[in-house]
Amino acid sequence: MQQQTHIEIKNLSVFYGDVTALQNITLTIPDKKITVIIGPSGCGKTTLLKSFNRLIDLEVGVKINGKIFVDKENIFTPGLEPTHIRKKMGLLAQKPCPLPMSIFENVAFGPRIHGLKNRKRLHGIVRYHLKQAGLWKEVKNRLHEPASKLSIGQQQRLCLARGLAVKPEIILGDEPTSALDPASSKRIEEIFLMLKSRYTIVLVTHILRQAKRLADYIVFLYNGKLIEYGPADSVLNNPQQTLTQEYIYGVVS
């Protein structure tokens, strides 16, 4: 099976002032598969993820070397406007973060700012994506209530629907279930498995079992360096590097 590359990272290094967060990372993220980035706390997983949609620009004192190609375009080209990159990627953050608007407005926000004004079409989009995120049934009668009134699991699904509504190609998830209860986590994981046929998904997690459940490919980072990456089966069951072995078998956490 031909494996297509969606994101290609070449020699990426990220520095926060004097601290090296990522050192010379080179890897490729395959298309329409779930890639999970694992590693102990502070190893740079979130930094790597945030580099993909240039959210890292917002950090203070950050310096970036290297290139990231998304659909053959280097997102770090000087002067490149990041809005269209961000549109391609939906980010699901660790803490669900609804916008200060109604449920409807939350999902409609993305399409609205990208130009869609037609009320009927917006409603259709909102309905479709809320269904995709598995939230429609629970909110269809209170679309105009404030989003802050939802439970935390519902909020995360709302954020997912919101992210999907801008028609991204890639979904990024920064420990998307770590703030949720087990039932909601399970739902989100099921949704990811459903979505992978249409989107490239990159997740960061510190829960090895979640990686086992979801991953097609695994990337293992340690202390800002890329230690090992490859198909999930081989990395999890037959790790080549000592560090990977130690991490997976629970010696290092």
Added chain:
Amino acid sequence: MRGLRLFKNRIGTLLMKSLAFTVLLLLFVMGTGLFLRSQDLLAGKPISDLLFSSSWHPSTGEFGYLAFIFGTLAVTLCALLIAVPFSICTAVYLSEYAKKRTRDFFKSVIDILASIPSVIFGLWGVLIIVPLVKELGSIFSGASSTGYSMLSAAIVLSVMILPFIVHIVLEVLQAISLSLREAALAMGATYWQAIKYVVLRKALPGIIAACGLGLARAFGETMAVMMVAGNIAQISSSPFEPTYTLPALIANNYGEMFSIPLYDSALMFAAFILFSIILVFNIISWVILNRVKRRL
């Protein structure tokens, strides 16, 4: 579509940026304007005479600002001395000990107190504080006081700046994370010890900033002070004697500005002195704040 959005964003950003620079420009224009208008006075007299002499007789051409500078500083510092301990105590109580309902109630009290106009405070001062000080004056010092004095001004001012200081210190204390307090308590400290040794230390820059704010506000207060201070240009030897501040000087004599030569320049110079003091004060507190922050 995307191009249009980005273009709109760029124009918007540019406009906002220039608006921001206008604010900087405003400061500069103000300082220069006031300075230029004081030129008539400054050209004629050496600055040391103006700032260090306390004889103020405009009709004979004597413009010594010392009494006013003294009055302004004295009243401000006294007000701070009274207000700061009260404010910190209140803020700490509200933040650490009071229930949420009490805290919300007091937040409203503070906001309302902060919004009461200066003339109302002045009126209240005349009605309540001045007679009070008159009584105190006859008890404490031999000479009889009319009640219109430095002390009255200081008291009224301190009430005016209380809400500002409390508001900021309260905010600072609330912003300090719970985990800091928990860490101290987990080591067996009493609640008060946790506050004294941990929370207050962390809040120090904020508290200093709050005092700075109170000082700035007290410094420029015009109407209330004018109504209770007595307005006699002298370096008072006791707080029960009247005093005259720079803002009161300007406000009181605005009507006669053009009737005496150089008087208008003199009043503008008074305004310039006020402006400069606030500017310098802000620079100093900015430097101090940065140094304190770095040490923490």
Added chain:
Amino acid sequence: MHKDKRFLEEKIIKGIMRFCALLLAGLLILIIVTITVKGLSALNISMLIKTAKGGFYLGGEGGILHAIIGSFCIAGGATCLAFFISTPIVLYINVYRKKNSKLAELIRFSFNVLWGIPSIVYGAFGFTCMLFLGLKASLLAGILVITLVELPILARGIDEVVQQVPIEITQAALCLGATTGETAWKVVIRQILPGIMTAILLAFGRGIGDAAAVLFTAGFSDYIPESLMQPVATLPLAIFFQLGTPFPAVQNRAYASAFILTLLVLSISITARFFSRKLSRHRIDRL
């Protein structure tokens, strides 16, 4: 025993603090009660309805309607202007710039200085400009000077609220592909709406109550101005002048005027609170 000493110290300090807080509340009540008692007795309807006739300050007939209207006009115009200037600036330095931006620090510093400048200095500066431009004391001049006075107050109020917006909200908006402008004006504004309302009303209250700045610039008059270029009476100055006369009857009217002003300011405060609650519907409180 050292242990008992700790708890005793805490008890004493707590008592002192409670006293301070009570004193604070007591002061506010004292002020309001004093003004109400003195003012209510001298209040009559004609004060509110009529404008001053000749000889008002010498004990003659009339009311302070013109002063009330004048204050509202000045404060209203100034608050609008100040809002349209300060909101873009505050949003700019918070959303468009990174946390450690030098420009943001400089602007905040300037606003701090401007905040501390006494309103009498603004009045003096305004007067200087008026002389320079050949303008006379007028409603327009009053509005412009009060705009300067309110600008740092509004800016500080809005800045306070914007800084409390959780960073995740702006990040979430940007992640959806929004431009900084869209993030600022469509998302952040919604979150801070109650705070903005409060800041506006607070600034408005300040604009109504300020006497020192309008002293030089708005002039005074017995009539309601018919154009922007005419002098206008303001409530605080009306109180001040009434108080300054040697006639007790007029001084009593000053108390009544003070009562009216206090009532106005209090109602603005309460309105601010009310609106703030109403507009908090969509606010994200905890993350």
